[in-house]
Structures are given as structure tokens and as C-alpha cells.
Amino acid sequence: MTENSQLLAPQRRALILERVRQYGGVRVNELTREFGVSDMTVRRDLDALAGQGLVDKVHGGAVSAEQTRILEPGFEAKLAWELAAKEAIAAAAADLVRPGAVVALGAGTTTYAVAKALVKVERLTIVTNSIRIAEVFEQVGDHQRTPPTVMLTGGIRTPSDALVGPLADQAIRALHVDILFLGCHGLTAEAGLTSPNLGEAATNRAFVRSAAQVVAVVDHTKWNVVGLSTFATLDELDYLITDREVPESEAAADRVGRVVVAEGSRRVP
Template sequence: MSDNQNLLAEQRRALILDEIRRRGGVRVNELTRRLNVSDMTVRRDLDALARQGVVEKVHGGAVPVVQASSHEPGFEAKSGLEPGAKEAIARAAAKLVTPGSALALSGGTTTYALAQRLLDVPDLTVVTNSVRVADVFHSASRHPGPSGREGAATVVLTGGVRTPSDSLVGPVADRAISTLHFDLLFLGVHGISVEAGLSTPNLAEAETNRQFVRSARRVIVIADHTKWGTVGLSSFASLEDVDTLVTDAGIPEVLREEIAEHLSSLVVADTSGPDT
């Protein structure tokens, strides 16, 4: 199967998943008519989504797997999800950063991938509540690469209480962030939707993210296509609070149109491979 065919399959499955989540379930024959594909193709797509743990197959169709809105996966569990998409998003997001900027990076596996792409951008000031993100810059300063630039970024790690995703949240983090001002905020999210906006299963993390949003001149959300339609326990921002969404090509065209109605800018990262 070619890369183009793989990409089409990813987009089709994202569309199927969105339809299942919106309607609470679909039948195979409905999907074959809507997508103009064979019964066998739809069943393969449902098998793939079932293996990902996002749908449950039932007789004649599928229904969504509904996790508790307060369920928060750990960092390691999230690291294995959509690694190619996260790398593509990180490449695209890094292009939005200019030398000398003051940045905020929230917690998450996508911001972790972005941090690794920012090591060669000079004179950055990076404020983060992610232990993992801070470790990326700390390790680079101890073991500089071929460029030999040791300590290129000034990194500030907020205090706070550690979450399962290795973010620091709570009053200490909130107070630290509230006194600062960022050129750009790169924000990872648990879920994103038109109705709920940006959401997280962690109440304390929601408040810390609100502080990040208030302190940033521009808010850039970096999230792969699987985050669309997911809703966590607590919303902390609306889509109108977001300046740019950087996502991957797994987002179907119909969803891109819906997202574009609420955002100033949508960047769809190229998942075909690293920059040439």
C-alpha cells in the first residue's frame, strides 16, 4: 500500500471515529454509503479503530469506547500514541519560533517532541511546567551537540504538584506563571472540540493552563487528529482563545473546514517525513 493510500486510510478512519462519537454509534452499511467504499474496507477500518481502543465493534457496526472524563493517562502511555504525527507537528511548530523569543511550553508528549526541535534555536527563554520538557534542555546543556552551543536556552521550570503526565500544577505553578509574559505559548491538550473547547481530565491542570493562556500574546495548540472530539472533565479555553492550531494530515477535510471557522490559523503538518 502506498503512502498516499495510507494517508487516505488515516483520514477515513478519523472521519469514521468523529461520526461514531457524534452519533453514539454507526452501522457498517451507513458508512459504506457515506464514504463510497466497500463493506470490507469499512470493517477493516473498524477493526483498526477497535485495536486502538477508541471504538467497540457491535453487531452490524460500532459504538464509541467512553472513558471517564477524569481519566488521565500517564506520560509513557501517551508517548506510544501517534508518534509520527507528533514528530510532524513538532517540525511544523518549531518553524513558528524566532530566535530570542520568550516561550511557554505546557506539559504533554507533543510539547516534549517540540522541545527537542527547539534546541538549535538561539537565545530562547523557555518557561515550562513539564519536568520532561525541562529535562530535554537540561540534557542538551550538559551534552551539547556538534554546534557546541552549551546552554543556548534559559529554562525556567515552575514549581507545583506533579501529575501522571509529569506536569507541575497547582497554586505554586499558577502564581509563577501569572507574573510572566510570553511571546508564544505552545499548548498540548487532552481533548479539543467546538463545544467544549480545550479540556483536560485534571482540574488543577485546567487552572494552570488558564494561567498560561492569560499570560501569552499568542496561543498555539499542538495536537494530533485523535484529540479532536475528545472531552475531558474540565474546559480551560475556547477555540476563540486559540490563535493557531498545528495538527496532522489525519484531520479529514470536513473537520478542517469546521475548525477553520473558529480559529485564526490552521497549520496541517506534513507527515510524509523529515524536512529535506
């Protein structure tokens, strides 16, 4: 423990706010080391600052409230975040897919991991607005007896390599898919699944309306984070697949059809 661990909560929060203003953002793991306090303590500090409108919580930390609408890390920056959790979630997600299914995959690094887990499933029809995900299936097509059919929606490219906008939304609304996998920027019981990008949120809403089953793939760092726009309520989810570090007491889980904890695919009714 450092001498900073003796700070009172208001003192610690003032220092956190100073760093946010100086650097534009902070990460939870860096603050826990600096102040010698627990992850939960730092998250409570960020909640308090967010409640005052001074910061906005984002994946793994917080940014200045003024920057939230323009800050959006690119695909490569997010690819290595929580990689082990994403791979475990992806393996559990692949268990829900049968050969011959029509599968929709929203853009994002967690759904990208799901795509890589699905490459061994035969005769799939893939619908996606992600350039990266389309490339995954195109590269493995030559190694399957019946390669997947890939439908890329088209649209305007975002920093997350998603194709969004009226063209993408129109293409998606014309389709009927068996199962949809969506990641998110944040998840809460009240806000549901959220994104900081309005275009991505609108396209994800189109996906939800076109799917027979909706599956959210969400690692533990996305829980209790709120983005700018909601694209699905928890009541609309048939499955929520997360990892073993998810908060134990979470009201959000009660509103989902079924929660799957990725480690060992332990199912929680």
C-alpha cells in the same frame, strides 16, 4: 469483512457497550477490526453512546462514563501514541520560534515533541510546568553556544508529569511570554481545548493569559473529543497546528487565527 460487519447499528453499539463495561474501555482501531467497519462508523457509534451518557470519548476510543474522572494514562503510556504526527507537528511549531524568544510549553507528549524540535534554536528562555520538557533543554544546554534558560514553575505533579496547582499558576501569572505551545486531551468547536484533569486545565488557563501568541499542537485523534474542563476557546488561538489526517470538514478550524497542516507546513487561511 467479518460476519460482524452485517450487524445493525443498535446491535453493534450494544456489543461496544458490553466491552466497555467488561474491560473499562475500548479503542477505535480494535473495534474497526472486530466489526469489519470503517473508523468513521465506529466513531459515530461512540458519539451515539456518549450522547446517551453511557460512555465518554477519550484519546483513540472511549471509556465507561463512571471511569472518566479517574482514568488518566501516564506520560510513558502516551509517548508513543501518534508519534509520526507529533514529530511533524513539532517541526512546524519550531518554524514559528525565533532565537531569543521567551517560549512557554505546557505539559504533554506533543509539547514534549515540540521541545525536542526547539533544541537547536539559540538563546531561548523556556517556561514550562513539565518536568520532562525541562530535562530536554537541560540535557542539550552544553551543546549550544548560548544554552537556554529554563524556568520550571513548580507545583503538584500529575500522572502526565505536569506541575499544577496554586504555586504553578501564581508563577505563570507573573510572567509575559512571546509564544505558548499547548497540547490538549480533546478539541471541539463548542468546548475548545479540554483536559480531563482540573489542575492541568487551570494551569493551562494561566499560561494562555500570560502569552502574546497561543499555539495549539493537536493531532487528528484529539478532534471531536471532549475532556472534563475547558482551558482555551478556539477564538483564543493564534495558530492551530495539526497533521494531515485531520477531518476535512471541521467547523472548529473556522474559529482559529490560522490552521497549519504539519505535512509540508501547508497553511490554510
